[in-house]
Amino acid sequence: xxxxxxxxxxxxxxxxxxxxxxxxxxxxxxxxxxxxxxxxxxxxxxxxxxxxxxxxxxxxxxxxxxxxxxxxxxxxxxxxxxxxxxxxxxxxxxxxxxxxxxxxxxxxxxxxxxxxxxxxxxxxxxxxxxxxxxxxxxxxxxxxxxxxxxxxxxxxxxxxxxxxxxxxxxxxxxxxxxxxxxxxxxxxxxxxxxxxxxxxxxxxxxxxxxxxxxxxxxxxxxxxxxxxxxxxxxxxxxxxxxxxxxxxxxxxxxxxxxxxxxxxxxxxxxxxxxxxxxxxxxxxxxxxxxxxxxxxxxxxxxxxxxxxxxxxxxxxxxxxxxxxxxxxxxxxxxxxxxxxxxxxxxxxxxxxxxxxxxxxxxxxxxxxxxxxxxxxxx
Amino acid sequence: xxxxxxxxxxxxxxxxxxxxxxxxxxxxxxxxxxxxxxxxxxxxxxxxxxxxxxxxxxxxxxxxxxxxxxxxxxxxxxxxxxxxxxxxxxxxxxxxxxxxxxxxxxxxxxxxxxxxxxxxxxxxxxxxxxxxxxxxxxxxxxxxxxxxxxxxxxxxxxxxxxxxxxxxxxxxxxxxxxxxxxxxxxxxxxxxxxxxxxxxxxxxxxxxxxxxxxxxxxxxxxxxxxxxxxxxxxxxxxxxxxxxxxxxxxxxxxxxxxxxxxxxxxxxxxxxxxxxxxxxxxxxxxxxxxxxxxxxxxxxxxxxxxxxxxxxxxxxxxxxxxxxxxxxxxxxxxxxxxxxxxxxxxxxxxxxxxxxxxxxxxxxxxxxxxxxxxxxxx
Numbered sequence: 001x002x003x004x005x006x007x008x009x010x011x012x013x014x015x016x017x018x019x020x021x022x023x024x025x026x027x028x029x030x031x032x033x034x035x036x037x038x039x040x041x042x043x044x045x046x047x048x049x050x051x052x053x054x055x056x057x058x059x060x061x062x063x064x065x066x067x068x069x070x071x072x073x074x075x076x077x078x079x080x081x082x083x084x085x086x087x088x089x090x091x092x093x094x095x096x097x098x099x100x101x102x103x104x105x106x107x108x109x110x111x112x113x114x115x116x117x118x119x120x121x122x123x124x125x126x127x128x129x130x131x132x133x134x135x136x137x138x139x140x141x142x143x144x145x146x147x148x149x150x151x152x153x154x155x156x157x158x159x160x161x162x163x164x165x166x167x168x169x170x171x172x173x174x175x176x177x178x179x180x181x182x183x184x185x186x187x188x189x190x191x192x193x194x195x196x197x198x199x200x201x202x203x204x205x206x207x208x209x210x211x212x213x214x215x216x217x218x219x220x221x222x223x224x225x226x227x228x229x230x231x232x233x234x235x236x237x238x239x240x241x242x243x244x245x246x247x248x249x250x251x252x253x254x255x256x257x258x259x260x261x262x263x264x265x266x267x268x269x270x271x272x273x274x275x276x277x278x279x280x281x282x283x284x285x286x287x288x289x290x291x292x293x294x295x296x297x298x299x300x301x302x303x304x305x306x307x308x309x310x311x312x313x314x315x316x317x318x319x320x321x322x323x324x325x326x327x328x329x330x331x332x333x334x335x336x337x338x339x340x341x342x343x344x345x346x347x348x349x350x351x352x353x354x355x356x357x358x359x360x361x362x363x364x365x366x367x368x369x370x371x372x373x374x375x376x377x378x
Numbered sequence: 379x380x381x382x383x384x385x386x387x388x389x390x391x392x393x394x395x396x397x398x399x400x401x402x403x404x405x406x407x408x409x410x411x412x413x414x415x416x417x418x419x420x421x422x423x424x425x426x427x428x429x430x431x432x433x434x435x436x437x438x439x440x441x442x443x444x445x446x447x448x449x450x451x452x453x454x455x456x457x458x459x460x461x462x463x464x465x466x467x468x469x470x471x472x473x474x475x476x477x478x479x480x481x482x483x484x485x486x487x488x489x490x491x492x493x494x495x496x497x498x499x500x501x502x503x504x505x506x507x508x509x510x511x512x513x514x515x516x517x518x519x520x521x522x523x524x525x526x527x528x529x530x531x532x533x534x535x536x537x538x539x540x541x542x543x544x545x546x547x548x549x550x551x552x553x554x555x556x557x558x559x560x561x562x563x564x565x566x567x568x569x570x571x572x573x574x575x576x577x578x579x580x581x582x583x584x585x586x587x588x589x590x591x592x593x594x595x596x597x598x599x600x601x602x603x604x605x606x607x608x609x610x611x612x613x614x615x616x617x618x619x620x621x622x623x624x625x626x627x628x629x630x631x632x633x634x635x636x637x638x639x640x641x642x643x644x645x646x647x648x649x650x651x652x653x654x655x656x657x658x659x660x661x662x663x664x665x666x667x668x669x670x671x672x673x674x675x676x677x678x679x680x681x682x683x684x685x686x687x688x689x690x691x692x693x694x695x696x697x698x699x700x701x702x703x704x705x706x707x708x709x710x711x712x713x714x715x716x717x718x719x720x721x722x723x724x725x726x727x728x729x730x731x732x733x734x735x736x737x738x739x740x741x742x743x744x745x746x747x748x749x750x751x752x753x754x755x756x
Contacts, residue, residue: 003454006756017477017756051694073695076381093695094655094664096710099395118656119709149696150656150664181693277472278496278528286472286528288452291675291722293755297692314675315559316429316721317451317471318527331497332474343694344669348725350753374753375728377671377695378384378395 005351011365013355018275018334019289021349024358025366027269028246029061034265035245036065042232047071047090047221049243052343054373055352056084058246069112071221071241075100076376082111084372090114090221092177092241094122094142094150100378101129105137114138116177118152123164123171130170138174139165140221143206145199147181154202159209166215175219176210178203179241184226185251185298189259196230203236225252225266249342251298271304271336272345273353274319279331285321287335290314294337295344301337305359311337347374383729389743391733396653396712397667399727401625402736403744405647407439409624412643414443417618420610425449425468425599427621430721432751433730434462436624447490449599449619453478454754460489462750468492468599470555470619472500472520472528478756479507483515492516494555496530501542501549508548516552517543518599521584523577525559532580537587544593553597554588556581557619562604563629563676567637574608581614603630603644627720629676649682649714650723651731652697657709663699665713668692672715673722679715683737689715725752 006020039046048062050072059070069088070081078089094116095101107113117123117139130137141161144151152158165173183195210217221239223231231237247270274289291314294301303309308324329335339345352369384395417424426440428450437448447466448459456467472494473479485491495501495517508515519539522529530536543551561573581598588595599617601609609615625648652667669692672679681687686702707713717723730747
């Protein structure tokens with residue numbers, strides 16, 4: 001028994017069952033246009049990250065605006081994207097499982113498919129899976145550019161992996177995966193600039209060694225919403241993997257504000273619509289959106305255009321609003337929350353309730369899109 | 379296109395696709411028996427909380443062990459439970475939406491259904507929904523016993539609400555909802571004892587006033603896994619709403635350890651099985667379970683029986699293991715993580731992979747149960 005969507009096309013904001021994930025289509029479309037303009041003006045490819053949205057509906061709109069395909073973190077996400085009509089998917093991750101590699105290789109019969117490696121065993125296993133399934137896979141060597149997560153150290157070790165890939169009949173060496181995850185959420189522009197400068201040294205060093213070894217490093221892929229201008233300016237990356245720009249969460253917005261450049265390019269387009277279920281005392285209102293409706297790993301969601309109201313103390317299914325008693329909403333009221341971190345928030349919901357004119361008097365539901373890849377973990 | 383389960387009955391631990399939510403059926407069944415024995419010995423009703431498990435499969439096993447029904451937080455959870463065969467469901471929450479109240483009232487045609495109120499408007503709206511749908515609803519007055527979330531102040535205001543319920547033709551005053559959420563995770567037994575003592579004063583005061591007003595307060599419901607012995611010992615509560623006892627998460631285990639009574643009654647039965655996708659340096663291993671596989675609102679998940687290994691720095695789809703290089707697992711290895719907070723972790727997964735003999739040499743998948751109420755938000 002699948003759960004029913006919280007809204008139907010044509011309904012007003014007041015008719016949506018809460019809590020619900022609400023997409024402001026107008027702001028979303030402006031974000032699509034802004035990133036397309038940026039990447040086209042700078043001559044870099046855009047391969048947006050689908051771990052943010054998990055939706056072929058959104059992926060196809062990004063591609064219609066010039067994106068060359070999608071990237072994602074999981075084989076199951078790639079399955080959802082290819083089933084939804086995406087023709088070029090890169091899994092920006094290591095896959096240490098023959099059964100997952102088989103599933104990925106099967107996708108390569110109908111789409112261009114890439115993955116990352118940071119270990120010789122990964123090359124061998126990917127080559128075997130591609131051979132078993134009679135396909136060719138694009139393989140990127142992931143180098144650790146400072147994030148201290150996956151990735152081989154920059155330099156000769158990376159060249160050895162690229163050579164092993166190039167020797168395989170079933171793999172194609174496609175380039176470098178050079179994503180600095182930790183830099184995305186550094187608060188000041190100076191910290192982010194320094195981190196991406198260091199990442200650039202690692203990329204340059206490795207790329208030069210690859211060239212010296214006679215290997216064609218066609219693509220250097222990486223960069224997120226938090227740093228993509230820096231990678232682009234460096235001239236070293238030629239493919240951008242930003243994901244959050246379509247939605248803009250509260251944490252990225254805080255960085256933009258710290259930079260003194262609030263919302264230069266992107267607007268909040270994603271919200272959790274919450275309802276007030278109880279207001280037991282004048283200075284406390286309880287909403288029906290807690291941990292299970294808005295992720296709190298990067299801080300609390302922010303009440304949107306509710307000056308003086310603070311969301312605090314979430315539990316599984318409750319959030320506590322405190323602050324100025326005059327500003328606090330009443331029992332039965334609704335309000336929009338800006339998620340602190342979009343990606344895990346989207347993953348809690350089954351549906352995007354897509355609105356036109358969200359902040360105006362004629363706000364209405366235009367469409368309801370499934371979060372088709374929600375829970376795609378394997 | 380629904381996502382496929384990560385395992386099939388008969389498979390071994392090594393054949394499960396990671397990450398996966400793994401239920402140790404042996405420990406789970408011992409936990410069922412232990413709580414049944416406790417509540418029966420003390421003459422209190424057990425109404426386990428389904429927000430923990432979101433599964434009729436589990437609910438029906440609790441009921442087979444003597445539970446009188448289920449409680450839950452959301453109307454959509456109640457819909458899943460009733461559809462799965464549960465005949466008695468209490469929504470331990472306020473519902474400030476006529477459409478949700480209609481959905482709840484419709485369930486009362488085939489099950490005994492209760493809800494909570496903390497405001498006169500809530501009584502009126504519930505009565506109207508029951509009348510529209512030609513049913514009778516059980517209504518509990520929620521009093522704030524110290525959690526500072528929902529609930530009217532104990533005392534005369536609560537009596538006024540109970541009187542309004544009792545006057546209605548379509549509502550039945552069923553008792554008090556007196557749940558101290560904040561007390562569940564207080565670290566020391568002394569803090570929890572003091573919190574529940576104060577909650578007990580609030581219950582006694584309100585119950586005496588109800589009796590004075592001639593109202594029969596049949597049920598006082600509340601208590602969670604963290605405090606249920608205290609409410610039971612008080613003699614004031616006669617219905618226990620514990621949920622987590624079936625799984626026991628790391629945070630509750632930390633409390634038990636702080637008490638000097640580690641695992642007196644309940645065992646860890648729920649795990650996230652994670653795979654090591656990368657080990658770029660000897661003192662860092664990266665697993666495929668991050669924010670989207672294990673909730674971190676109550677701290678990091680704990681590697682199970684992996685002395686010297688610490689899970690740290692989760693990102694969306696990665697977790698970093700650090701610690702003793704000799705103890706760290708290798709690329710391709712699997713390990714069990716004990717979730718820090720079961721409820722939001724379960725809500726990230728679509729399937730329970732139910733294992734027999736999990737920690738022994740013959741560990742195998744006995745069944746795969748859907749998390750039928752995952753994402754039931756409204």
